Amino acid sequence: MKLYYSPGACSLAGHVALHEAGTPFETETVDLSTKITASGGDFEAITTKGYVPALVLDDGELLSENIAVLDFIASRYPKLGLDGEMGRTRLIEALAYISTEVHKSFKPFWRGGSDAEKSAASAYITKRMQYLADRVKGDYLLSDQPTVADFYLLVTMLWAERFAVVIPTALQGVFARLKARPAVQVALKAEGLI
Structure with a gap:
């Protein structure tokens, strides 16, 4: 696989x-501004969407869209998903919520929004994160073990930290536990984020 x-x-x-x-x-x-890969390739030749993530499977098939990529990973590596009859459905529910209600709400911060737009977005993000905070089940968002939803939430909490958006208290412990995980540390280092 190649990410x-x-x-x-x-x-x-x-x-x-x-x-x-x-x-x-x-x-x-x-x-993302030039659509050129580190090796000098045209990223739009890999995916005409022109944005990440893009996961090329060993057979050459391409997956895009964060929810689909994370669902694939959880399906292939069940320890990163949820057990039970409703496990996959609950995981997709959490991924969709993080994508549509939290992730997309950071747009004013990335696209040069006005101070008023950023302030409104900040309050909205905190409110949407509070919804998740009120439903934490164990040490992580959905259980005592992290799922792919935690890793997506981690990204949005890193953004919140960067832009001084308030992270609800009940998520701060989840955030700290996630940041301490060896896999998170490896990925953050690889991406030059620490």
Whole structure:
């Protein structure tokens, strides 16, 4: 497998998950402004979407979209998912919420929003994170073991920390536990984030 990522982007979640799974994989960075990969390739020749993550499987098949990539990883490495009849559904529910309600709300911070837009986004993000904080089940978001949803949440909490967005108290312990995990440390170092 080969993961195309941009340092600090949402693709970090898949990067962490693959390390956590302990599976061999390759990585290549992408400059999202030029759409050029670290090896000088045209990223839009890999995916016309032009954004990360992009996961090329061993058979050459391409997966894109963070939820799909993370669902694939959890399906292949069940320790990163949830058990039970509703496990996969609950995991996708959490991934979709993080994607649509938290991730997308950072847009004013990345796209040069006004101070008023950033302030409104900050309050909205904290409120949406509070919804998750109120439902923490164990040491991590959905259980006592981290899932791919935790790794996606980690990315958004790193962004919150960067932009001084308040992270609810009940998520701060989850955030600290995630940052201390060896797989997270490896991915953060690889992406030049620590």
